[in-house]
Amino acid sequence: MEDRDFGFSMSEEQSSMKDTVAKLVKSMVIGNPAHDMDEERKLSKDVIDKVWELGATISTVPEEFGGYGMEYSPIMNTILLEELAAGDMALAIAATLPSTFIFTILQMGSDEQKKKYLPLYCDAVYKPCTVAVNEPQFGFDAALPKTKAEKKGGKYIINGKKCFVPMAKDAGHLLIAAEVDGKADLFIVEGNNPGLKIGEREKNLGMYALESYPVVLENCEVPATDRVGGDSGCDYSKFLQKTRVALSAIGTGLSRASYEYAREYAKERVQFGEPIACRQSIAFMIAEMAYEVDAMRLMTWKAASALEAGRDAKKEAYLAKLFAGEMTMKLTDYGVQILGGHGYIRENPVERYYRNGRGIAILEGMATV
Amino acid sequence: MINLEMTQKMVDVRSGMNNMATSMLRPISRHYDEHEHEYPKELDMFRSMKIMARPKKKKEGEEAKPEKPGSKKLGSNLSMVIVIEEMCWGDLGLLLSFPNAGLGNAAIVAVATDEQMARFGDKWASMAITEPGSGSDSGSITARATLEGDSWVLNGEKIFVTCAERAEAAVIWATVDRSAGKAGIKSFVVERGTPGFKLEKLEHKLGVRASDTGTYVLDDCRIPKDNILGSAEIKQSTEGFKGVMKTFDNTRPLVASMALGVTRAALDFTREKIEESGIKLDYEKNPNNLSAIEKEFYTMEAHLDAMRLLTWRAAWMMDNGDFNNLEASMSKAKAGRYGTLICQKCCELLGPLGYSCEYLAEKWMRDVKITDIFEGTGQIQHLIVARNVLGYSSKQLK
Numbered sequence: 001m002e003d004r005d006f007g008f009s010m011s012e013e014q015s016s017m018k019d020t021v022a023k024l025v026k027s028m029v030i031g032n033p034a035h036d037m038d039e040e041r042k043l044s045k046d047v048i049d050k051v052w053e054l055g056a057t058i059s060t061v062p063e064e065f066g067g068y069g070m071e072y073s074p075i076m077n078t079i080l081l082e083e084l085a086a087g088d089m090a091l092a093i094a095a096t097l098p099s100t101f102i103f104t105i106l107q108m109g110s111d112e113q114k115k116k117y118l119p120l121y122c123d124a125v126y127k128p129c130t131v132a133v134n135e136p137q138f139g140f141d142a143a144l145p146k147t148k149a150e151k152k153g154g155k156y157i158i159n160g161k162k163c164f165v166p167m168a169k170d171a172g173h174l175l176i177a178a179e180v181d182g183k184a185d186l187f188i189v190e191g192n193n194p195g196l197k198i199g200e201r202e203k204n205l206g207m208y209a210l211e212s213y214p215v216v217l218e219n220c221e222v223p224a225t226d227r228v229g230g231d232s233g234c235d236y237s238k239f240l241q242k243t244r245v246a247l248s249a250i251g252t253g254l255s256r257a258s259y260e261y262a263r264e265y266a267k268e269r270v271q272f273g274e275p276i277a278c279r280q281s282i283a284f285m286i287a288e289m290a291y292e293v294d295a296m297r298l299m300t301w302k303a304a305s306a307l308e309a310g311r312d313a314k315k316e317a318y319l320a321k322l323f324a325g326e327m328t329m330k331l332t333d334y335g336v337q338i339l340g341g342h343g344y345i346r347e348n349p350v351e352r353y354y355r356n357g358r359g360i361a362i363l364e365g366m367a368t369v
Numbered sequence: 370m371i372n373l374e375m376t377q378k379m380v381d382v383r384s385g386m387n388n389m390a391t392s393m394l395r396p397i398s399r400h401y402d403e404h405e406h407e408y409p410k411e412l413d414m415f416r417s418m419k420i421m422a423r424p425k426k427k428k429e430g431e432e433a434k435p436e437k438p439g440s441k442k443l444g445s446n447l448s449m450v451i452v453i454e455e456m457c458w459g460d461l462g463l464l465l466s467f468p469n470a471g472l473g474n475a476a477i478v479a480v481a482t483d484e485q486m487a488r489f490g491d492k493w494a495s496m497a498i499t500e501p502g503s504g505s506d507s508g509s510i511t512a513r514a515t516l517e518g519d520s521w522v523l524n525g526e527k528i529f530v531t532c533a534e535r536a537e538a539a540v541i542w543a544t545v546d547r548s549a550g551k552a553g554i555k556s557f558v559v560e561r562g563t564p565g566f567k568l569e570k571l572e573h574k575l576g577v578r579a580s581d582t583g584t585y586v587l588d589d590c591r592i593p594k595d596n597i598l599g600s601a602e603i604k605q606s607t608e609g610f611k612g613v614m615k616t617f618d619n620t621r622p623l624v625a626s627m628a629l630g631v632t633r634a635a636l637d638f639t640r641e642k643i644e645e646s647g648i649k650l651d652y653e654k655n656p657n658n659l660s661a662i663e664k665e666f667y668t669m670e671a672h673l674d675a676m677r678l679l680t681w682r683a684a685w686m687m688d689n690g691d692f693n694n695l696e697a698s699m700s701k702a703k704a705g706r707y708g709t710l711i712c713q714k715c716c717e718l719l720g721p722l723g724y725s726c727e728y729l730a731e732k733w734m735r736d737v738k739i740t741d742i743f744e745g746t747g748q749i750q751h752l753i754v755a756r757n758v759l760g761y762s763s764k765q766l767k
Contacts, residue, residue, distance in 0.1 A: 006379060010371055075371050139658055141657075143654065266759075283752070286755055288702075290758045291679060291702060298675070298678035299671070318667070319652070319667065322668060361656070
């Protein structure tokens, strides 16, 4: 790897991507559809399609599999996720959901898997495929799923319970995280596999608009060829690293939304004859939000830089997500607090940011870079 | 292009300085903590090192050339924050005692005329701003300078002057016209030994005891007319004062990097003890399944990374000639506060080892505290950040 210059500024390509997504997000936020989608518990198909049309997911897939063959860049992906999440976290996850499936197969799958699965989803039209990592139990650890896969003949038999599986009902395929012979690994499972029981749509603390489901695997049989990467499995640690960096990017965007909304509110809200932002108690919270959002973004970029250099980013990704998890909760809390009673009312978005914010520390594997 | 992977050059600078800190600063760290006011003679060998040198002769009106972002060169400010972090990993008090590298030297290098440079360039110079009644509000200083014939006559008291005893000259801030407010504040070079210029006392401090901090008293102290730095003219605007404040945009990331060094020293020691106890830090387990000590450690390490990235960004912007008032204050606000909290927490986690003077952890907890105070307290940094992001003046947000 060549020794690239160290630097903090976006390239032209990076800032034009940021601007494009920001513009798209802004056009979607007018009239507050993020609020409406949350209330209606439904993401607008139109919005998802518009994000998909940007082509960010499939652009780096080689042409032979249906993509455009452009250079893959984890940093570029963090920029995309931050901008989307600054609009709506549920949208950021839903609109980029196929990336987790596609990038994983592309980078870790066998040749056969790439040929078979990539063209199905690398299409001009958004087709849902999803990832099932989280499990509904106390002490859940993404690095050591309780879901188990056992090899029997030419098949793997998978048993276990998953939760927070976005769009599981409509997904053509699911990537399932399961333990096999003491190692965490990923399996490709067809949506209509009879061993897959998709439950009732979940009700969760945050992301009301994102359809997510519990999934039970009961003696779910998959061909041995559908273990990602083939017989010896895949680099699951790398998979986790990339999803952790993605969650950090989403946390950055979400926190930024809370910060910007609270900042503007504080300049307009007049009490005791002047804007509340003129008081240090509020102004200092806003200052803290400003630099912690930046810190979150820089931690995300640092981990993404390591990935982009082809280096193991275990430590950087872990610390970035730990930091983003803690800070997103703190800053979305600040957002509600600065608005006071108005922050508690669902007409203002900060209560939604607050509910969504808890997810950054908890959720795993729902997005990737 | 965004890339936060350290270049080979950065890695080399860091490891070179770390060797120096390990072999030269750490071994004498405790001694000068215990012998406050004793001059660290080991640092004499750095006397000839031109740490605060003027890079190139500047032509009238010519701005320093920003280094090209596209060049492979390591910018001088980024390089400086890496160096300072390593030196402070060694010892912050000793760093502050490096000969000929006082804040006064920075001021002289920045604004002195060639003739002044020839007279004062080789002298170790302290910087005297703070007064008993004037701390963060440096616009309210009362030390005064009166022009009498070919001399300035200075009167007043200056406290908390770093290197007060060791410096051979002092850059004294004084007002030439109190009614002009901030616009009337000028700085003057006063050499030690000048009649009427007295080192009144040396302080006994919480930390950074290797560094001598003292009080100057100026009693009808007469200095040559051309010892004034910059113009004597009182402009109607406060541009001059703002210019002085702007130099803080350059020094704040340096203070932030001091916090980085001390904090990393504390964390490195804590990691060593955690690992000696058999706990493996592998950055893998879900944070919910960690022991309290592991969780605390990872969280502190994450904050240290955040501190460093904010600091490096501010320094990198300076190297590119970008205005970094906001980012400089962000770096110091974060690094000063979290550095202090982390060093406190390390002592807590270390238990008896963190309370005993047999180890340096207790010293780091005392030393790091200064980084949230000098060159603008954490509260002042928050004010600056808040005014920037809110678009408020100092009148709108007091």
